[in-house]
């Protein structure tokens with residue numbers, strides 16, 4: 001069997017709220033994502049989906065447990081190494097796109113490539129290819145505020161893909177869109193994920209969207225429950 005793209009073992013995380021009781025959000029969560037696997041992370045609001053995605057994407061560290069990305073144990077790695085792996089191997093999509101408002105759609109996709117060491121011309125070519133693949137190329141020169149919610153989310157998807165990551169992490173990627181636009185954007189996202197053979201962990205409240213992924217895992221009381229329908 002090939003090595004998991006993402007492997008989480010025994011992940012525990014508590015937030016110190018300053019009150020006597022800490023909020024323990026994750027309790028010994030374990031998960032392996034195989035290459036090409038698209039997995040839904042399903043849980044009610046406040047159950048710890050964002051916390052888990054941030055730990056998986058090296059934006060946060062667990063109190064206990066290990067995170068392996070592409071076989072590399074990220075535990076105790078320097079900030080510099082964690083940032084380098086996050087930039088090159090992990091793509092993030094957020095519920096509220098988080099595009100930079102002062103930059104155009106194209107520039108939002110070019111920037112992470114420049115930061116990762118790609119030359120400007122190659123970065124712009126890739127950005128246009130990505131925008132074309134999601135049908136937003138005609139709006140490449142517009143800033144986010146001039147784009148519809150669905151277009152902004154497609155641009156956010158292109159930005160996540162900019163450095164050709166091995167792993168895509170998405171936090172309610174269509175959660176702020178109306179149901180019809182949400183379905184369209186989700187279809188586009190799934191088509192592209194399947195075409196590129198990406199491994200993806202996608203948090204959603206939406207059971208309909210979750211059934212379209214390869215596997216569903218649930219967070220309950222801070223623990224992972226797999227293979228429920």
Ligand SMILES: Nc1ncnc2c1ncn2[C@@H]1O[C@H](COP(=O)(O)OP(=O)(O)OP(=O)(O)O)[C@@H](O)[C@H]1O
Nearest residue numbers: 015017023025043044045046047048049050051052
């Ligand atoms: N920085 C923090 N300090 C204290 N508590 C926090 C912090 N971040 C999150 N929490 C708490 O941890 C729990 C899990 O939060 P998290 O955002 O991971 O849940 P979620 O499943 O993503 O929720 P939602 O679906 O509403 O986005 C919540 O009870 C939240 O209030």
